Amino acid sequence: MTSIGPVGSNISSLHAQVLKRADTALSKEPDNGFSDRIGDALKSVADTQKNAAELTKAYEMGTENDLTKVMVNQQVSSLGFQMTLNVRNKVLSAYKDIMNMPV
Structure with missing residues (x-):
């Protein structure tokens, strides 16, 4: 090249x-x-939620001054949870569809 x-x-x-x-x-x-x-994936979501909770607590205690960082981490945590919930719902829906199929 x-x-x-x-x-x-x-x-x-x-x-x-x-x-x-x-x-x-x-x-x-x-x-x-x-x-x-x-x-x-579930461990990753749990770690993200734990990190967001720790940053929120640190902000409330006054040790963290960057509100933007706290808010972004909370949003990432929320999106991860919503994605996990949607995947769970899709898997359950697929399971129900398979179980209702005639044999």
């Missing part, structure tokens, strides 16, 4: 990084499956 000045060299270095990350991701052993991914 020919580079055109500093922009071209920057793009080629980014391209090399992407290829390296892809090789690393593809060479990893496969995970145990769907239940592990769901468990990891």
Whole structure:
């Protein structure tokens, strides 16, 4: 790949990084499956909620001064919970549809 000045060299270095990350991701052993991914996602949402609660408490105690940071973390936590709830509802709906299928 020919580079055109500093922009071209920057793009080629980014391209090399992407290829390296892809090789690393593809060479990893496969995970145990769907239940592990769901468990990891639930842990991530729980950690986000815990972090938002800690930041809110720190703001109320006066140790955190950045209100924007607190509000953004609360919104991220709320969105994560809503997404988890929607996924749960879709899974339950799919389960009910499967159970109601005639055999």
